[in-house]
Amino acid sequence: xxxxxxxxxxxxxxxxxxxxxxxxxxxxxxxxxxxxxxxxxxxxxxxxxxxxxxxxxxxxxxxxxxxxxxxxxxxxxxxxxxxxxxxxxxxxxxxxxxxxxxxxxxxxxxxxxxxxxxxxxxxxxxxxxxxxxxxxxxxxxxxxxxxxxxxxxxxxxxxxxxxxxxxxxxxxxxxxxxxxxxxxxxxxxxxxxxxxxxxxxxxxxxxxxxxxxxxxxxxxxxxxxxxxxxxxxxxxxxxxxxxxxxxxxxxxxxxxxxxxxxxxxxxxxxxxxxxxxxxxxxxxxxxxxxxxxxxxxxxxxxxxxxxxxxxxxxxxxxxxxxxxxxxxxxxxxxxxxxxxxxxxxxxxxxxxxxxxxxxxxxxxxxxxxxxxxxxxxxxxxxxxxxxxxxxxxxxxxxxxxxxxxxxxxxxxxxxxxxxxxxxxxxxxxxxxxxxxxxxxxxxxxx
Amino acid sequence: xxxxxxxxxxxxxxxxxxxxxxxxxxxxxxxxxxxxxxxxxxxxxxxxxxxxxxxxxxxxxxxxxxxxxxxxxxxxxxxxxxxxxxxxxxxxxxxxxxxxxxxxxxxxxxxxxxxxxxxxxxxxxxxxxxxxxxxxxxxxxxxxxxxxxxxxxxxxxxxxxxxxxxxxxxxxxxxxxxxxxxxxxxxxxxxxxxxxxxxxxxxxxxxxxxxxxxxxxxxxxxxxxxxxxxxxxxxxxxxxxxxxxxxxxxxxxxxxxxxxxxxxxxxxxxxxxxxxxxxxxxxxxxxxxxxxxxxxxxxxxxxxxxxxxxxxxxxxxxxxxxxxxxxxxxxxxxxxxxxxxxxxxxxxxxxxxxxxxxxxxxxxxxxxxxxxxxxxxxxxxxxxxxxxxxxxxxxxxxxxxxxxxxxxxxxxxxxxxxxxxxxxxxxxxxxxxxxxxxxxxxxxxx
Numbered sequence: 001x002x003x004x005x006x007x008x009x010x011x012x013x014x015x016x017x018x019x020x021x022x023x024x025x026x027x028x029x030x031x032x033x034x035x036x037x038x039x040x041x042x043x044x045x046x047x048x049x050x051x052x053x054x055x056x057x058x059x060x061x062x063x064x065x066x067x068x069x070x071x072x073x074x075x076x077x078x079x080x081x082x083x084x085x086x087x088x089x090x091x092x093x094x095x096x097x098x099x100x101x102x103x104x105x106x107x108x109x110x111x112x113x114x115x116x117x118x119x120x121x122x123x124x125x126x127x128x129x130x131x132x133x134x135x136x137x138x139x140x141x142x143x144x145x146x147x148x149x150x151x152x153x154x155x156x157x158x159x160x161x162x163x164x165x166x167x168x169x170x171x172x173x174x175x176x177x178x179x180x181x182x183x184x185x186x187x188x189x190x191x192x193x194x195x196x197x198x199x200x201x202x203x204x205x206x207x208x209x210x211x212x213x214x215x216x217x218x219x220x221x222x223x224x225x226x227x228x229x230x231x232x233x234x235x236x237x238x239x240x241x242x243x244x245x246x247x248x249x250x251x252x253x254x255x256x257x258x259x260x261x262x263x264x265x266x267x268x269x270x271x272x273x274x275x276x277x278x279x280x281x282x283x284x285x286x287x288x289x290x291x292x293x294x295x296x297x298x299x300x301x302x303x304x305x306x307x308x309x310x311x312x313x314x315x316x317x318x319x320x321x322x323x324x325x326x327x328x329x330x331x332x333x334x335x336x337x338x339x340x341x342x343x344x345x346x347x348x349x350x351x352x353x354x355x356x357x358x359x360x361x362x363x364x365x366x367x368x369x370x371x372x373x374x375x376x377x378x379x380x381x382x383x384x385x386x387x388x389x390x391x392x393x394x395x396x397x398x399x400x401x402x403x404x405x406x407x408x409x410x411x412x413x414x415x416x417x418x419x420x421x422x423x424x425x426x427x428x429x430x431x432x433x434x435x436x437x438x439x440x441x442x443x444x445x446x
Numbered sequence: 447x448x449x450x451x452x453x454x455x456x457x458x459x460x461x462x463x464x465x466x467x468x469x470x471x472x473x474x475x476x477x478x479x480x481x482x483x484x485x486x487x488x489x490x491x492x493x494x495x496x497x498x499x500x501x502x503x504x505x506x507x508x509x510x511x512x513x514x515x516x517x518x519x520x521x522x523x524x525x526x527x528x529x530x531x532x533x534x535x536x537x538x539x540x541x542x543x544x545x546x547x548x549x550x551x552x553x554x555x556x557x558x559x560x561x562x563x564x565x566x567x568x569x570x571x572x573x574x575x576x577x578x579x580x581x582x583x584x585x586x587x588x589x590x591x592x593x594x595x596x597x598x599x600x601x602x603x604x605x606x607x608x609x610x611x612x613x614x615x616x617x618x619x620x621x622x623x624x625x626x627x628x629x630x631x632x633x634x635x636x637x638x639x640x641x642x643x644x645x646x647x648x649x650x651x652x653x654x655x656x657x658x659x660x661x662x663x664x665x666x667x668x669x670x671x672x673x674x675x676x677x678x679x680x681x682x683x684x685x686x687x688x689x690x691x692x693x694x695x696x697x698x699x700x701x702x703x704x705x706x707x708x709x710x711x712x713x714x715x716x717x718x719x720x721x722x723x724x725x726x727x728x729x730x731x732x733x734x735x736x737x738x739x740x741x742x743x744x745x746x747x748x749x750x751x752x753x754x755x756x757x758x759x760x761x762x763x764x765x766x767x768x769x770x771x772x773x774x775x776x777x778x779x780x781x782x783x784x785x786x787x788x789x790x791x792x793x794x795x796x797x798x799x800x801x802x803x804x805x806x807x808x809x810x811x812x813x814x815x816x817x818x819x820x821x822x823x824x825x826x827x828x829x830x831x832x833x834x835x836x837x838x839x840x841x842x843x844x845x846x847x848x849x850x851x852x853x854x855x856x857x858x859x860x861x862x863x864x865x866x867x868x869x870x871x872x873x874x875x876x877x878x879x880x881x882x883x884x885x886x887x888x889x890x891x892x
Contacts, residue, residue: 002789026647030666151632158633165611165628182611182628186597187604201472219695220476222688224670241687242668245694249665252698253781276803280774281810287770288811292818294762305755312751312758316740316765316874324733324867328726335699343448357722364727365734372738421770428762 005035012043017050024050029058036067048074053082061091065098081110088162089115090135090243093122122237130214131207133247134228134237137162140170141194143177148190154182163225163240169198176202176227176235204229207236214239215247216340255338255414283421290425294432301436308446310377311439314369314386315432321365322393322431323424326401329354330423333405334415347406351399358398366391381445389435396434397427451481458489463496470496475504482513494520499528507537511544527556534608535561536581536689539568568683576660577653579693580674580683583608586616587640589623594636600628609671609686615644622648622673622681650675653682660685661693662786701784701860729867736871740878747882754892756823757885760815760832761878767811768839768877769870772847775800776869779851780861793852797845804844812837827891835881842880843873 004027011020024032024047032051036044036059048071051059056075060068060083075083084092084107096104096119104123108116118136125131139161141150150167158164167185169178178198188197204227205214218226218241225240298305305311333350336342342350370387374380404423405415439446450473457466470478470493478497482490482505494517497505502521506514506529521529530538530553542550542565550569554562564582571577585607587596596613604610613631615624624644634643650673651660664672664687671686744751751757779796782788788796816833820826850869851861885892 002791028649028667030668155633158629182632183604186628186632187601203474219688219691221474222476222691224687241670241691242665245665245668245687245691248691248694248698249785252694252702253785256698256702256777256781273799273802273806276799277806277810280771280803281807284767284770284774284807284811285814288763288767288815291763291766294766295759298759298762299756302755305758309748309751309755310745312761313741313744315758315761316744316878317734317737319762319765320737320740320867320871320874321730321734323870324730325726327867328730331702335702339695339699345448353719353722356719357726360719360723361727361730364723365730368731369734421766421773424769425766428766432762 004031005038008035008047009039009043012046020046021050025052029055030062033059033062033067036063036071039070041070041073044070045074053079054086057083057086057091060095061087068095068098077110080107084111085115088135088137089118089122089237090133090162090239092119093132096123097127125207128211129207130205130209130211130228130239131236133211133214133239133243135162135240135243136237138168138225138227138235138238139164139166140168140174140235143169143171143193143195143198145194146190147185147188147192147194147197150185150194151190154185163238166223166225166238167194168202168227168235168238169194170235174234176204176229176233178202179227202227204233205239206231211247212251212338215244215251218244219248251338255334287421287425290422291428294425294428297429297432297436301432301440304436304440304443307443308382308439310379310382311385311436311446314373314389315435317369318386318389318393318431318435319428321369321390322397322427325358325361325365325394326397326423326427329358329398329401330405333402337405337409337415344406344409347403350406351402354398354402355395358395361398362391362394365394379446381442385435385438385442385446389431389438392434392438393427393431396430400427400430450477451484454481454493455485455489458492466492467496471498475501476508479505479508479513482509482517485516487516487519490516491520499525500532503529503532503537506541507533514541514544523556526553530557531561534581534583535564535568535683536579536608536685538565539578542569543573571653574657575653576651576655576657576674576685577682579657579660579689580685581608582683584614584671584673584681584684585610585612586614586620586681589615589617589639589641589644591640592636593631593634593638593640593643596631596640597636600631609684612669612671612684613640614648614673614681614684615640616681620680622650622675622679624648625673648673650679651685652677657693658697658784661690661697664690665694697784701780733867733871736868737874740871740874743875743878743882747878747886750882750885750889753889754828754885756825756828757831757882757892760819760835761881763815764832764835764839764877764881765870765874767815767836768843768873771804771807771811771840772843772869772873775804775844775847776851779848783851783855783861790852790855793849796852797848800844800848801841804841807844808837808840811840825892827888831881831884831888831892835877835884838880838884839873839877842876846873846876 008020008023011023032055036047039047060071063071087095096107099107108120111119122131122136137160139154139157141153145153154164154167165182167180167182168176169180171177178195178200179202180194180198184197203217203221203223205217207228207230214226218239223241225238227235228237228239229235333342337344366387369390370383373386374383401423409415454466454469457469478501482493485493506517509517542553545553554566557565568577583606585600585603587599591599600610600613611628613626613628614622615626617623624641624646625648626640626644630643649663649667649669651663653674653676660672664685669687671684673681674683674685675681779788783790812833815836816829819832820829847869855861
């Protein structure tokens with residue numbers, strides 16, 4: 001792709017319009033979208049003029065806010081009217097969602113009244129809910145239609161709909177009564193009625209369902225699309241698999257960032273220095289103050305530290321290993337809860353299992369560090385204290401690392417937030433307390 | 447779902463076959479697959495007898511190895527022959543891939559010769575490559591067929607194919623020459639030839655492409671399926687979007703686990719204690735030894751530690767904050783590289799940007815911890831040393847956290863592996879070195 005971008009930039013510089021037009025026509029919208037991330041304002045202007053409206057509609061559905069702004073600058077109202085008409089409603093909603101209210105209103109005036117009203121309606125739903133993700137370009141049939149009639153209707157409206165492979169069957173009140181796939185429609189005998197071949201049991205999602213759960217349903221049942229209904233069972237829209245692919249990627253990214261302690265999530269681009277600072281600093285400062293708890297524990301044991309300075313040498317290893325063990329347990333539970341492989345009810349079984357793993361790991365690491373301390377400093381009591389501290393530390397870490405996500409999940413928060421940094425800071429405190437308590441106990445032999 | 451499982455278990459206990467059969471018929475394969483995760487051997491036997499073969503084929507395609515084994519135990523060779531015939535080739539490959547060679551051979555003898563040969567062929571590809579993921583139940587047409595003939599052919603073979611919405615066009619040598627969607631086929635006039643309406647530019651993937659890259663392509667171009675070709679351009683199979691949903695989830699899970707330092711990845715189930723230990727202990731031990739580097743740094747500064755014990759109090763905060771800052775930078779780059787939002791060439795721009803963020807964060811945190819140290823211990827020189835150490839520490843952490851994934855990526859390894867624990871261990875070493883070097887410099891004023 002980087003070569004493609006370079007080549008296009010070269011053609012623009014050379015003002016070779018003929019070859020440029022050919023390249024632009026050859027490229028898929030998704031590719032052009034990538035090229036447009038790296039073009040200057042001047043280059044963008046040249047390109048926008050060469051790309052046909054239908055392709056621009058696809059491109060605008062792909063790109064993020066930055067590129068969107070760049071593109072909109074060079075589109076006349078005339079072209080924009082055509083483009084908005086070409087775009088599916090969920091993509092228009094995404095596009096307008098990024099603009100301010102004044103701009104949004106201006107855009108809505110460019111659309112047909114009926115469509116503008118629909119879009120305005122969709123803009124009212126929470127962005128991350130089924131309502132905010134759905135498109136209204138689905139195919140619905142009345143149940144008394146025959147297979148032949150349905151195929152004819154499909155042929156007529158195919159270019160308009162975002163997903164034509166599922167046909168939803170509704171009654172007069174627009175209530176969803178069944179579904180059938182194009183595969184079934186095409187294999188059925190033409191004179192049969194739709195209601196005789198449809199499936200009456202339909203997997204649906206409610207308007208307000210969170211997008212992550214919508215993704216889980218689409219993925220579990222391997223659907224191309226899922227219909228969105230309100231409480232009365234009226235069909236309002238559909239969510240297609242390709243939007244769900246994006247959701248799954250987004251949510252995985254979000255979880256990973258939360259685990260790393262980034263407050264907000266977005267891939268950062270150059271020039272966003274202040275945003276980067278604002279995003280990260282709050283957590284760092286909270287954690288900084290949390291870690292001062294460890295400083296208090298150390299002050300509490302100042303006499304021990306004063307007497308036996310070599311105890312300090314093993315602080316990083318104890319704290320580090322405890323934190324690592326906790327993070328390992330944590331990752332298993334956080335991800336398991338996120339993709340639904342672990343149920344929140346299973347906490348006790350999980351804790352028990354993790355505890356067994358934790359004890360074995362603790363014994364192994366305790367033995368190793370104990371031997372290292374003994375051999376290095378030639379002090380068998382030091383080895384014993386460091387080894388025992390490691391054992392206590394890892395067992396505590398495993399229990400906290402396993403239990404914490406369940407607890408946070410129970411209170412309705414996202415377990416990924418709890419993760420990594422916060423827990424390791426907490427475990428430091430316990431770890432140092434165990435270590436220096438043991439040391440104090442055996443201080444006369446050290 | 448948990449209620450559904452409980453209800454079914456109750457019906458089995460009550461031996462209410464009629465109601466049980468009704469429930470089983472009502473449930474989707476994906477739901478039955480979930481129920482079967484929690485059933486005992488006896489319950490499984492009862493259920494398997496009640497589920498029809500077609501549904502069992504879908505269930506076997508969904509469940510993981512544990513459940514698979516449980517189910518296979520209660521299936522006669524007769525039923526199995528029917529089920530294997532019903533399953534798509536990629537799912538059969540997954541199923542057989544989990545068995546040992548003897549069992550695999552036994553299964554292959556149950557299949558039709560032609561299919562068995564095909565499966566054997568597929569089993570030869572790397573599990574995580576396009577070849578290992580593809581199915582051979584696609585729809586291919588010759589380019590001279592008319593639209594009407596094609597629709598008729600579709601009607602006949604629809605039940606066999608895994609994906610009938612993309613029709614691939616091949617020449618006599620089975621070389622892929624074009625593609626068209628069922629949507630386009632159905633909208634075209636019946637007498638037209640396939641070659642006149644097909645797209646000649648087809649997005650394909652090579653047999654050996656990694657599944658993560660296949661996922662990126664399907665997601666980028668919003669495809670329902672992508673054709674798999676060999677170097678000669680011969681069409682060998684397709685990979686459908688639903689398999690890709692699984693890949694995206696798997697890969698995100700894998701990345702998260704790698705970042706947490708779990709060597710191998712799988713949601714852990716009860717009774718897998720030894721596996722859990724084997725999976726986690728190696729990394730922990732490697733990191734334990736790595737952290738002893740910090741111990742060496744501390745020993746090197748033993749005299750400083752002996753003189754000013756209060757320096758110890760700030761060790762956890764310095765190390766912790768440095769580690770957290772590094773992890774934040776890391777998460778942005780690792781995830782960005784994984785989903786393709788960051789290109790490996792962009793390292794310098796990124797580093798520069800992160801450095802700016804890092805300096806601002808470092809100054810803020812340095813000021814805070816410096817003030818805390820000064821106020822707490824009433825020693826302005828201590829405040830200065832701790833504050834300066836924090837600044838140096840965070841800047842180092844940011845640079846290492848940003849650069850490391852790029853470097854690891856450059857050498858062809860997965861940047862997620864490098865992550866979290868390893869880098870924080872490394873940063874501890876630098877952090878302590880900076881801290882105690884500064885302390886040594888100012889030792890007379892502390």
